[in-house]
Amino acid sequence: MKHSGIEEVDTPALLVDVDVMEENLRWGQRKANMTGVKLRPHTKTHRTPALAKRQVELGAQGITVAKLGEAEVMAAAGINDIFIANEIVGPIKLKRLRKLAQQVRITVGVDNPKHVSILATAFASEARPLEVLIDVDTGYGRTGVKPGQQVLDLARLILQSPTLKLRGIFTHEGHSYKAENVAEIKQVFRHSQENMLTTARLLRQADVHVEEISVGATPALLVGDVLSGITEIRPGTYIFLDAAQGNILGSYKRCALTVLATVVNRPISGNVVIDAGVKALTAFVRSTGMGRTQGYGLLKALPEVHLSEVSDEHGVFNSPPGYNFYIGEKIEIIPNHACPTCNLYDYIYGIKKGCVVYKWPVLARGKSQ
Ligand SMILES: Cc1ncc(COP(=O)(O)O)c(C=O)c1O
Known part of the structure; x- marks a missing residue:
């Protein structure tokens, strides 16, 4: 297949x-x-x-x-x-x-x-x-x-x-x-x-x-x-695992879950806007303990960079010097808290070597009663 x-x-x-x-x-x-x-x-x-x-x-x-x-x-x-x-x-x-x-x-x-x-x-x-x-x-x-x-x-x-x-x-x-x-x-x-x-x-x-x-x-x-x-x-x-657990471990290598987002705008120099905000990542922050998080999620490829702002449908981060994020680029964000993030999606895409090998329906999504 x-x-x-x-x-x-x-x-x-x-x-x-x-x-x-x-x-x-x-x-x-x-x-x-x-x-x-x-x-x-x-x-x-x-x-x-x-x-x-x-x-x-x-x-x-x-x-x-x-x-x-x-x-x-x-x-x-x-x-x-x-x-x-x-x-x-x-x-x-x-x-x-x-x-x-x-x-x-x-x-x-x-x-x-x-x-x-x-x-x-x-x-x-x-x-x-x-x-x-x-x-x-x-x-x-x-x-x-x-x-x-x-x-x-x-x-x-x-x-x-x-x-x-x-x-x-x-x-x-x-x-x-x-x-x-x-x-x-x-x-x-x-x-x-x-x-x-x-x-x-x-x-x-x-x-x-x-x-x-x-x-x-x-x-x-x-x-x-x-x-x-x-x-x-x-x-x-x-x-x-998630950003908080990665903070405890001192590494994000074991973080399996990410939100795939697209860069949709570069409005002012340095700022990168993606199409994932509160409705894609939650606004969860862990404010205490060893796992305390910075911002609203980390870039998987650059974990030192976090989303500094989220509104309903947008996330914003500051591009580190030397990186040229372009409109249309896809990036992966490690969420601060895996559990409420999963509840936002109909499907989880299982990825192996850059290919989608599973599409699992999140059937209990929203079943909070
Ligand atoms: C009663 C209970 N047991 C187990 C867990 C699992 O905790 P964790 O996600 O940290 O593994 C939770 C998480 O909230 C819980 O409420």
Whole structure:
């Protein structure tokens, strides 16, 4: 089959360097295998069933999603073991959750007695109990109960509900993104895992069965070790990495995802205007931590150059001396944050040696309900 070249792809478009992505995927799987834990990648990063299937093919034991809508798309594509790492609230969603749980293995997060009672009632007439993991806040401060006694209290409540089945506990080290150096990221990850292991011990001492102790965030896993006793890791961004992760690694070589853009104007000397702005790259900036980003995305070919401004449909950067960017030239931008960028596109073009070899539909794009 003859593959078309990148020049035949119109812009803005989302590209993935297939070889770099494959290496990232294999790295994640190796990391899990080396420490004897399961890999359950967070697919909110790509929202693309074809890529989730590739992750499973390489050894992932099911996937993680953030939203019920993502889970529905992934289940329809044949993924049959899905953890929704989020709390599900509201009658419309509960009805959809019941339907989905009749089709594939679904686990959901809980972090409040209210969730327990809502889910227990919603599943009262179901043949199978709904599997749940308790969301533990090990320092990120977004969701989750504090490690220790609060988890045990919630676990006891779940055990009183015959329509629910407690599988274990999970956490997300989102605060590893705020750490200022590698030693600090490692410390965040270690501290989080120790909290999880101590909590699991407390539960087991109280005769609560803990099958799963699930952790994960890409910065933590890029530089830190998984402790013995952890059973599962859930990195998401590792598949592509992005400008923030490149900043942590000190190199953008492992960044697989780019936005292909065209230079559309050179209005004033030095300034280069491209056809990719907020609607092609997001306006996301990471303002804290080692991965903090400059501007709104980096030029893949010249990572020291960043987009200094974005409006809806335009991005602007300053050309370094000696470069003559011309109108019509195509350039690749490494986004600051891979996950919301993927959500902006209908397709991801898989590129090998300058040729388009895949065109993956981002089927869960926009499925945020
Ligand atoms: C609950 C949960 N688990 C795992 C992840 C994956 O994190 P990362 O993309 O840093 O790997 C996220 C990301 O937001 C998350 O919210």
